[in-house]
Amino acid sequence: MxxxxxxxxxxxxxxxxxxxxxxxxxxxxxxxxxxxxxxxxxxxVPSKTLVATAEVITQVRESGELGLRIGRASPEVSGVTVDVAKVxxxxxxxxxxxxxxxxxxxxxxxxxxxxxxxxxxxxxxxxxxxxxxxxxxxxxxxxxxxxxxxPRVLPDAVPDGERILTWEQVYDLDELPERLIVVGSGVTGAEFAGAYNALGCDVVLVSSRDRVLPSEDADAATVIEDVFTRRGMTVLSRSRAASVQRGPVEGGRDGVVVTLTDGRVVEGSHCLLAVGSxxxxxxxxxxxxxxxxxxxxxxxxxxxxxxxxxxxxxxxxxxxxxxxxxxxxxxxxxxxxxxxxxxxxxxxxDQVSATVFTDPEIATVGWSQADVDSGQVQAVSVKLPLARNARAKMQGIHDGFVKLFCRPGTGIIVGGVVVAPRASELIHPVSIAVSGRMTVDQVANAFAVYPSLSGSVAEAARRLHLRGESPGTGHG
Structure with missing residues (x-):
């Protein structure tokens, strides 16, 4: 044996x-x-459980468009609060x-x-x-x-498990941070920043790059950053943390002081380090x-x-x-x-599907826009905003899109991006298409429920239909 x-x-x-x-x-x-x-x-498991709570709060807070008033003092103000200790x-x-x-x-x-x-x-x-x-x-x-x-930590930002935290330590908090500074705008940083912002925390996201989620599809990352700022988050682009120290902040309260490499100082009640592994x-x-x-x-x-x-x-x-x-x-x-x-x-x-659990989610599979732009793969694409989707309109969804990539000539699907609520579920048919080397016509000819968000996947495939020319001509 x-x-x-x-x-x-x-x-x-x-x-x-x-x-x-x-x-x-x-x-x-x-x-x-x-x-x-x-x-x-x-x-x-713990982070996506936290995200699940945050998603429900966001849905309730933004449900005024659907005619709901749940504990609202007015259509603009939601009475929903969170018990972090219970969460x-x-x-x-x-x-x-x-x-x-x-x-x-x-x-x-x-x-x-x-x-x-x-x-x-x-x-x-x-x-x-x-x-x-x-x-x-x-x-x-x-x-x-x-x-x-x-978790990787910075030499001048040593976690103490109380105010300066790694993503492994946030679940010991009994109260919602008053002002959370998240250092790092990759997947982990973006997920926690979005979740705590939804929970009602004032969030500052320190990003060393031009945009959040620099490794993700640029169109998708732009959607997420726009949503973050619209919901009140402060995003500091092209900013890098030099040190994080615990000490008194404005008003003499216990907190953290984050010093950036350009000399700026950001104060908060807590700091979450999300700078890699x-x-x-x-x-x-x-x-x-x-x-x-x-x-x-x-x-x-x-x-x-x-x-x-x-x-x-x-x-x-x-x-x-x-x-x-x-x-x-x-x-x-x-x-x-x-x-x-x-x-x-x-x-x-090339067949791995992945999701960033922000709200909305970003789900990807196969070759990316960056691969196409760099010449690593020859492909054409189409991008459909979810705002045109009937089911999205019914649910009050305004942010997101479906993007498909296929080979010119053959129409074989080689990649896709979905930005939407539950994009982690919607990416599966695209993943099957990529792994099975299916063509856009095969996907387009499969029945999609109407109305459904997944209908946008079928519609994107129809837009790439071969008509005796390179697919995608005239589309964008």
Whole structure:
């Protein structure tokens, strides 16, 4: 029987464990922080639970157009408030429940779980330092490293868990911050900034780039920044934080002082640092085992999750390959199928769908506008504003769009962007089209419900219909 040892119980680790057990291996998972990893404990599950609450508040506050007055003093003023302590208590309850679900699932499959930390002693052995004391040597035919990453902090901005926070610490707040300064306008920063703004917090978003979400579709990012500013958020573009210090602010109250590199000073009650992640790969014996790391400390892997050490694989955030829970899980599954001789399809990043959980959401799949503009791929596109969609009009949705990319001549769909409420759900038909190499005609000829937001996906495909010329001619 093949012995598989997995270090780390996040999506990459527990999904790999399930596949390995299904394929008949003897599996042991060494987990330090709790099954589910950061995706369940401190990242995806808690943050999207917070976002869900924020979305409901926004819907209520902006429901005047639909004729609703819920606790309103006037059509312009909503009486909706939030109990942050209760919200965070619910977040923690869901986190524990989800982690327990993963634990039970592994137990049902006969997978052994050790609480502790794992370190490689060569490419075929793991030394487990157990949480309750002692060590255990685990000989392995296959090792998977799935240790995740942790929040990066600035040298002059050290989190204290009270006023200066990472995204892992916000769930200990009992009261809504009066003025929250979010440093970093990437996915994490934008999601938290939007959520806390919706909860009723005065938010200042410090962005070092020309716009928020610099890695996302430019049209989509523009929509989100416009929504942020319309809802009262202050966005400081081309601004970089030099330091964050705790101290008295205006009125002598306890707070934080954020000093920018150009000398400006921003005061607030709290500061949230969202400036990237650092892989959890230090002091694991990886170098001695022959596992190569890149300059940032991420494990180098190929498309079937192999490291440079024979029999050692890696998955998830510790590899730096698109830091998404879905990608981590796929990497883990691919690793075990490859290691145990099952049929395997290498990871194809061109088919990965991803979502930014702002309000509205941004969902993407396949090739992007930046890829097209840079000449990496030849494609034409069409973009349809949601404001023209009948269902959007009924629901009072004004922001967002559907954009599709297809190959000229063949009409094969190679990418898409959806900016809308629940874009994470609407992107799925586009994802199927990309992975299945479907043409715009195939998508256009599939029935779409009327009225529906997904009808805009079908309409975009119809706009790209081939009529004996390059698709997209005359459209924009």
């Amino acid at each position: 093949t012995r598989v040892v997995i270090v780390g119980g996040g999506p990459g680790g527990y999904e790999a464990a399930l596949v390995a057990a299904q394929l008949g291996a003897e599996v042991c998972v060494v987990d330090r922080d709790g099954l589910g990893g950061s995706a369940v404990l401190t990242d995806c 965070n208590a619910r977040v923690k309850t869901l986190v524990r429940a989800q982690s327990a679900d993963v634990d039970r699932q592994l137990q049902r499959e006969g997978i052994r779980v050790l609480r502790g930390t794992g370190r490689l002693d060569g490419p075929d052995r793991v030394i487990a330092t157990l949480a309750d004391g002692g060590t255990e040597l685990l000989d392995a035919d296959v090792i998977l490293i799935s240790t995740g990453a942790h 650092i892989p959890n790969t230090a002091d694991m014996g990886l170098d001695k085992a022959g596992v190569r790391l890149d300059d940032a400390g991420f494990v180098e892997v190929d498309r079937v999750s192999r490291t440079t050490a024979r029999g050692v694989y890696a998955a998830g955030d510790c590899t730096g390959v698109l830091m998404l829970a879905s990608v981590a899980a796929m990497q883990g599954r691919i690793a075990m199928r490859h290691a145990l001789g099952d049929a395997v399809q290498p990871l194809d990043l």
